[in-house]
Amino acid sequence: KQEVTQIPAALSVPEGENLVLNCSFTDSAIYNLQWFRQDPGKGLTSLLLIQSSQREQTSGRLNASLDKSSGRSTLYIAASQPGDSATYLCAVNRSGYALNFGKGTSLLVTP
Amino acid sequence: EPEVTQTPSHQVTQMGQEVILRCVPISNHLYFYWYRQILGQKVEFLVSFYNNEISEKSEIFDDQFSVERPDGSNFTLKIRSTKLEDSAMYFCASSNSVPYEQYFGPGTRLTVT
Numbered sequence: 001k002q003e004v005t006q007i008p009a010a011l012s013v014p015e016g017e018n019l020v021l022n023c024s025f026t027d028s029a030i031y032n033l034q035w036f037r038q039d040p041g042k043g044l045t046s047l048l049l050i051q052s053s054q055r056e057q058t059s060g061r062l063n064a065s066l067d068k069s070s071g072r073s074t075l076y077i078a079a080s081q082p083g084d085s086a087t088y089l090c091a092v093n094r095s096g097y098a099l100n101f102g103k104g105t106s107l108l109v110t111p
Numbered sequence: 112e113p114e115v116t117q118t119p120s121h122q123v124t125q126m127g128q129e130v131i132l133r134c135v136p137i138s139n140h141l142y143f144y145w146y147r148q149i150l151g152q153k154v155e156f157l158v159s160f161y162n163n164e165i166s167e168k169s170e171i172f173d174d175q176f177s178v179e180r181p182d183g184s185n186f187t188l189k190i191r192s193t194k195l196e197d198s199a200m201y202f203c204a205s206s207n208s209v210p211y212e213q214y215f216g217p218g219t220r221l222t223v224t
Contacts, residue, residue: 043218102153
């Protein structure tokens with residue numbers, strides 16, 4: 001059974017800092033990995049998708065890496081802003097259909 | 112930008128009642144999904160649907176649940192006889208291929224009393 005773990009569970013940083021969120025998964029036989037942002041009481045916004053054959057993806061200030069063999073992904077956020085405050089979720093796709101989510105990292109960026 | 116929409120945003124129902132949650136996926140997408148998130152817990156996969164058939168379902172998706180694409184635009188999740196433990200946020204998602212990026216709707220908060 002695929003287990004997805006996100007560390008840390010919560011993180012507070014001052015505005016302007018660069019930060020790294022971690023995601024690990026137990027079964028390396030995945031199709032892809034997707035990072036999401038969830039604001040309180042809201043839906044999930046897709047941030048980045050990394051296919052299993054890729055090592056990293058970039059979108060603006062976000063960079064996600066994937067090391068499939070070691071079962072790890074990181075989400076790097078450059079020059080954090082208060083508007084980045086949200087919960088960040090990592091999800092792996094092992095079956096082609098179902099996403100298996102971690103519990104998320106709750107990020108607070110203070111002005 | 113195209114987006115997944117869901118109605119209602121909040122539904123309150125009594126235990127034992129049937130509920131139907133509605134979703135309009137992104138128009139050119141062919142694969143549809145339902146997930147749920149119980150308060151304070153992980154987002155959990157329920158079911159995926161393609162070409163009018165269930166392509167995968169989880170252990171959660173038992174006989175109390177069903178899905179349907181009643182027309183060319185809507186995708187529904189029915190819970191036949193709601194239980195207290197069905198209280199959760201239900202998310203619809205869609206993708207235009209598999210395995211590919213899934214786009215989520217804003218969710219329907221279901222409260223069973």
